[in-house]
Amino acid sequence: MNLDDITLLEGAVMLGLVMTGLAMFLAFFRLVRGPSLPDRVVALDLIGIIAVGVIAAYDILTEQPVLLDAATVVALVAFLGTVAFARYVERRQQDE
Amino acid sequence: MNDVVTAVLIVVGGAFMLLAGVGIVRMPDLFMRMQAATKAATLGAGCMLMAVAVHFGELTVVTRALLVTAFVFLTAPVAAHMIARAAYSVGTPLWKGTIADEFRCENDRVGQSAGETSTAQRANPAAREK
Numbered sequence: 001m002n003l004d005d006i007t008l009l010e011g012a013v014m015l016g017l018v019m020t021g022l023a024m025f026l027a028f029f030r031l032v033r034g035p036s037l038p039d040r041v042v043a044l045d046l047i048g049i050i051a052v053g054v055i056a057a058y059d060i061l062t063e064q065p066v067l068l069d070a071a072t073v074v075a076l077v078a079f080l081g082t083v084a085f086a087r088y089v090e091r092r093q094q095d096e
Numbered sequence: 097m098n099d100v101v102t103a104v105l106i107v108v109g110g111a112f113m114l115l116a117g118v119g120i121v122r123m124p125d126l127f128m129r130m131q132a133a134t135k136a137a138t139l140g141a142g143c144m145l146m147a148v149a150v151h152f153g154e155l156t157v158v159t160r161a162l163l164v165t166a167f168v169f170l171t172a173p174v175a176a177h178m179i180a181r182a183a184y185s186v187g188t189p190l191w192k193g194t195i196a197d198e199f200r201c202e203n204d205r206v207g208q209s210a211g212e213t214s215t216a217q218r219a220n221p222a223a224r225e226k
Contacts, residue, residue: 007099019114036126042133046120049168056161082179
């Protein structure tokens with residue numbers, strides 16, 4: 001693709017994708033690094049929310065509004081996963 | 097015109113997400129990381145979904161974009177609150193520069209001042225009851 005062919009919108013979407021990708025990398029760094037389980041849960045939640053943003057940007061790039069359904073599902077799974085992990089962290093404390 | 101609005105919303109949303117990513121790496125303790133991640137990322141996701149709504153401009157797409165936005169805006173604080181409470185009850189250490197721990201005082205109800213309670217008892221997590 002020639003650089004002159006890129007429209008304003010495409011450039012903005014690509015910039016947005018680069019920034020969200022960088023943010024996802026940073027969140028992944030925190031997920032690997034820890035140090036505690038709640039830190040990892042927060043990082044996982046952040047990755048879920050960033051994935052919604054990536055899907056939204058990709059929607060515009062490919063002109064495919066159908067992908068918004070996938071964004072709904074990702075948001076739902078991220079929320080449920082976070083709540084389940086929060087309960088797990090609390091329960092694990094009580095068992096000890 | 098629509099393209100300009102969409103482009104601005106996408107870039108602003110991406111910038112907020114990047115801020116959330118920087119915040120979750122750079123902040124010193126879990127609770128600060130969480131506030132950076134939750135608030136900035138939620139606003140970023142909202143901006144990007146609004147960009148989708150503006151770009152397509154059809155009723156079905158706008159409805160779905162608003163639905164996802166509302167869902168994220170409603171669930172992100174709930175999820176953050178649940179992790180924060182769980183992490184606090186497990187005894188996740190606060191940043192050493194923390195001077196007030198109001199949640200701690202609320203649970204104690206012994207009338208100590210915020211500063212004294214937090215630094216003294218936080219330094220020794222084993223001393224906390226329960």
